[in-house]
Amino acid sequence: MRVTILAVGRLRAGPERTLIDDFLLRFDRTGRALGLGPAQVVEVEAKPGAGMAAEGVLQIARIPKDAWLCCLDERGELLPSPAFASRLDRWKDERRDAVFVIGGADGIDPSVRGRADLLLSFGPMVWPHMLVRVMLAEQLYRAATILSGGPYHRA
Numbered sequence: 001m002r003v004t005i006l007a008v009g010r011l012r013a014g015p016e017r018t019l020i021d022d023f024l025l026r027f028d029r030t031g032r033a034l035g036l037g038p039a040q041v042v043e044v045e046a047k048p049g050a051g052m053a054a055e056g057v058l059q060i061a062r063i064p065k066d067a068w069l070c071c072l073d074e075r076g077e078l079l080p081s082p083a084f085a086s087r088l089d090r091w092k093d094e095r096r097d098a099v100f101v102i103g104g105a106d107g108i109d110p111s112v113r114g115r116a117d118l119l120l121s122f123g124p125m126v127w128p129h130m131l132v133r134v135m136l137a138e139q140l141y142r143a144a145t146i147l148s149g150g151p152y153h154r155a
C-alpha cells in the first residue's frame, strides 16, 4: 500500500526534514516485506492568504479515488500505537493507497475532513504542522516495526 503524507507548505532542509526522511526510509525498508510502502510526502501550497478552502481544493486533487483517507486532527480518535498498526495492516489488504492529510495554520477544510475514514489525534494539544509530519512519520515506522515483530516498540 502506497502511503502519502499530504501536507501544506514547503518544508526546507533542516532537522524536521532530516527526521521525516529518515523515518520514512526506515518505514519503507521495514514495511516492504509486509506490503507497506513506499511512503512519500506531497506538499501543496495555495496562494498566500487564499485560506483553508483553497488548500482543500489542492489536497482533494492529490487524493487517489479509492484511497483510505486519514485526517490528522486534535479532535480526532486517540489510538495506541499497536491499534494504529492494526489499522494500517487492515487497510493494506483493502486498498492500494492510504493518504494522511495534515492541515496548515487554519486546519483542514471541511471538504477534506468530511471525506475522512479516520480522524486521528496525537492528543488534545495543537501541534505545529511541521512537527506533526515528524510525529506521523515516526508512528508509521513504529507501526511497521510492530507488525514485523521488531524490537523498536517497547511499551
Ligand SMILES: C[S@@+](CC[C@H](N)C(=O)[O-])C[C@H]1O[C@@H](n2cnc3c(N)ncnc32)[C@H](O)[C@@H]1O
Pocket: 071, 072, 073, 074, 075, 101, 102, 103, 104, 105, 106, 107, 108, 120, 121, 122, 123, 124, 125, 126, 127, 128, 129, 132
Ligand atoms: C497548527 S495546526 C492547525 C490548527 C488549527 N488552528 C485548527 O484549529 O484546526 C496544523 C495541523 O496540524 C495537525 N495537528 C495539530 N495538532 C494535532 C494533534 N494534536 N493531533 C493531530 N493532528 C494535529 C492538524 O492536521 C492541523 O490541521
